[in-house]
Amino acid sequence: MVSDTPLTSAIEFFNKLRISSEGLVTIPGGWTASFGKQITVTFRPKSTSDGSPAIDIKNQGQSPDNYKIHFVTPESRKNR
């Protein structure tokens, strides 16, 4: 996801995604929120791979789908 302010966008996105989660815990380098056993949303302000903020969404519910979203600036997107 491209944003002029990647970290702010990632925090905003995570805060919306974690609404009504059953729990939020810190993990090394971030936080994870769970919605039952089958769905977790994990946010790292600084991913290990490229340093950009990243959100992992695990959805093993009725329509399973998993995503990893990196939040990057337009400049860093061009350099990828």
Add this chain to the structure above:
Amino acid sequence: MKSIMKRSEIQLLTSLIGKKFLHLVSANLTPDLVGDSVYVVTEFDSIKIGSRVVVLNFEGIDEEYTVLTVSSLESGVLSGNRNSQDRFYKFSNEEIIQGYVFRETITEYENDVENWTYESDVAVVFQLKSGFISVSKDTHNNGVLQVEYLYDLETLTNVPNLYSDNLFVTHTISRSKVSFSDSLEELN
């Protein structure tokens, strides 16, 4: 690419077999038992099962992958007045009869041509008299662990597959259950 536990880690897991399980401890689990680490406490020995994130490039890009870790406890880490809600007593006072590592091998094909294979340990399972306690990766990438209490190993939650946004890419996944003792022999 292989990402399996070290011999010293399997030895720590093996050391719990035959011991009386007391409880799990973690100040960092959600009510769904999702978090970053858990202590397995027995009458004599206790260990910490955790995770770390490493960057690997076998998929062609730098990506983060969860690695299971096992370590002995620093002295005093469980002492003091820990909050009782940090302790999980299911199957307490039962002997740890057996232990297993669940290993997964993912192979990616693109137009039927093999791109890569990734083999990793995805779960550690303790068998007790009444059931099983599993500590597994929540996903391959997020560095998070999932604790499960099971009465049947068939109900162990599978780790979701790796991400792919390419319709011509397919993955095959094979899973195996290896006892701690067999795992040690393999690492000889």
